[in-house]
Amino acid sequence: MIVAPDRFRGSLTALEVAARLTAGLRAARPDVPVVSIPVADGGEGTVAALVASGYAGLQTNVTGPVGNPVVASFAMRGAEAVIELAEASGLRRLPGRATAATAMSATSVGTGELIRTAVMRGARRVVLGLGGSACTDGGAGMLTALGAKLLDANGRPVQPGGAALRRLARIDTRELLRVPVVVASDVDNPLLGQRGAAQIFGPQKGAGPREIEALEAGLARFSEIARRDLGVDEADSRGAGAAGGVGFAALAFLGATIRPGIEIILEQLDFAQALSGARLVITGEGSIDEQTLYGKAPIGVARAAWRAEVPVVAVSGRLSIDRDMLRRFGIDNAYALTDLEHDPQVCLTHAGPLLEQLAQGIAAAHLDRPLARNIH
Template sequence: MIRGRTALRKGWQEGHVIVAPAEFAGSLSAVQVAAHLTAGLRRARPDIPVLPIPVADGGDGTVDAMVAAGFSRMQTNVSGPVGDSVVASFAMRAETAVVELAEASGLRRLRGRPDAASALYSTSTGTGELIRTAVAGGARRIVLGLGGSACTDGGAGLLTALGARLLDAHGHPLPPGGAALRRLAHIDTRGLLRVPLVVASAVDNPLLGRRGAAQVYAPFKGAGPREVDALEAGLARFAEITRRELGADEADRRGAGAGGGVGFAALAFLDATIRPGIEIILEELDFGAVVAGARVVVTGEGALDEQSLYGRAPIGVARAAWKAEVPVVAVSQRCEVDRDLLRRFGVEAAFALTDMEPDPRVCASQAGSLLEQLAVGIADAHLGRRLIRNY
């Protein structure tokens, strides 16, 4: 898998520490979190080897995590979520490309805060352009991370960028965005570029309904009640025409609503498989081999909450470490889930920056130095002996 990681671990003795956090959203990237934790651990215990492995679950930071692990960063100009040109990256190694929806079509690409207009018209076109560029560069397998999207277009823009045509009753191409799908009459897939695709997602929502892409996630993208209704209607029309013309009935599949419905397009048109994003990323990082013989794994993310228990990075890391019988410590900016419950999911101990500094604004602005202090405490508490499981 990761050639550099394989070479590194060959010279290591039993008892190394792995630092495998996800990003602290709005504060530090996964790479930065790993660097600060590593610095604190090394300061406290310079005798113990520490291996930083930033991780992600398919959302923001996925490309950065893969680049940190030895993939090459490739950059290109693509369409942003509202049509303006942006410079976006994907990660590539050999014939595998890792494409992150948030890179081209994410909320962070909007100029200003999301609003009703951006909710209706944002598109996944740029993500399709990234995939096309990766294929042109030699990729024969695409890992597509979903998360952090600005769009609720069901993947219509992605399909258009890959050569499909979505037409109204007069044979005219639909404009971008989920609301326009209400006028969809015909889908022409004769020019569609097809490539083996694995979707990495942290959510399992269906396309439609109260747990669907529009009703659950569109409000976070600037949609009010009217916009949610319009987007729901557009996605429902998209699913209906897809079923009628392609015979593909994927709207109720787990993960079809991921990435504003991009999961649906991947399933129905590209014959994709959808898996928990953190599992895919850990496989690409060869985590199962690297964790063997470790003393402890330190993982975490910005907020440990109930959602963390269902598909997000820290629990995925904990499950992988469990298989290797390596205990796990989690860190976060704030911890909103009972520590005893975390133990049931394989997390031996959990530490939050708010335990040290109760002001969340200070936690965000001084997250790096606080993480280093926290790492020193973790080293004092957990690296003098091997942790003993009590669950």
């Protein structure tokens, strides 16, 4: 049996969820081997999941989203590094809460510092997981950390943050450190417009209407100068708006490709090989809802398991989507902590014991009978 959950946001990490499920399964069926493979979709928890699977975990000091020093981790195996933007430039790295001021000035420079450090440690390919960013700077900070110069009309470096890009006059990439990059992201938004980085994701980073307008103008200027000076035009590309526009910088300046995060991470975890001989896969995340169907970790796990003809069940803190719909996406059944405890706050604070109880019920219900398969 394979246990392959993502994190329960605000409650447990993917490693903790997997440990609790494993404990419950072993309590119910000590005769059945359980393989724990915590997963992630490129956002928070990606590095931890890979380190748990055997990657080397490394740490370095980098610049946080508002200039604050932070210690950030990345993972390496051979000449490949996996970097999680949220480790260096995520909302959780803000020294306080997100505000209008931090929305305007937050930078991705720490992410670029992580990439540079990984290359210095021998990385020849980088998987860059995008998600949970505090910045809307189009990846400008990341590029400056990699050696690019973003200059104003007086030849001075523009200040950090998306709003300052309104003063951008010239881009010099002669000293830019280039390394093959694959972006892991399930975001398909463009850089600009109603579905763009500022309009869609700005509010969750503290931006109000005035800040969104300024950030949109900065990103538009960045795109315009990149097109004029470098001949690159990626603003409308799928995923350019990911992580406040870091997707744009990766595409336009680093020649990156973008793929669904969970697909990349499952490849890194050798998940297809682990499925050989498995009787059941248990996946899940904190909330299984409509968003889950758009490439989130449980769906990626289910698709991989379907190809190997292994049945899948999912667990979550709460379930707000019809189980019949989930079956169409390869999840044979789904269980929520709210099935056991109706108080959502108790589910958050006592998720661990509830998951163990849920796992015991899953063992009783599914290990002794096959499940019907159906997938779109």
